[in-house]
Amino acid sequence: MGYAHYQxxxxxxxxxxxxxxxxxxxxxFVSKTIPLKPERQAELxxxxxxxxxxxxxALDEALAAYLEWESQDFEExxxxxxxxxxxxxxxxxxxxxxxxxxxxxKHGISR
Numbered sequence: 001m002g003y004a005h006y007q008x009x010x011x012x013x014x015x016x017x018x019x020x021x022x023x024x025x026x027x028x029f030v031s032k033t034i035p036l037k038p039e040r041q042a043e044l045x046x047x048x049x050x051x052x053x054x055x056x057x058a059l060d061e062a063l064a065a066y067l068e069w070e071s072q073d074f075e076e077x078x079x080x081x082x083x084x085x086x087x088x089x090x091x092x093x094x095x096x097x098x099x100x101x102x103x104x105x106k107h108g109i110s111r
Contacts, residue, residue: 041055044058044059
């Protein structure tokens, strides 16, 4: 299976300030080719078309949204693990047989 190549251009903006006025504004182009499966390319182009964006803009927005979600999900997982650890250390636990029995009774599950 072949891969199509989509060129993604990142445009960080650099400005030089003097006092309250901008003296110079530079745009730096960094180019990286990322291989995409043909079906992913088609999906990206359709995704972009529905949003009235270029594929690069749509990809950048989708990637930013995903990375933000993933970061929040990771942080929530760490907090949950820490809470479980703190509960165990403080003795806020109960035997697994008791817990599982409660779940079975609550949901009408036989052993």
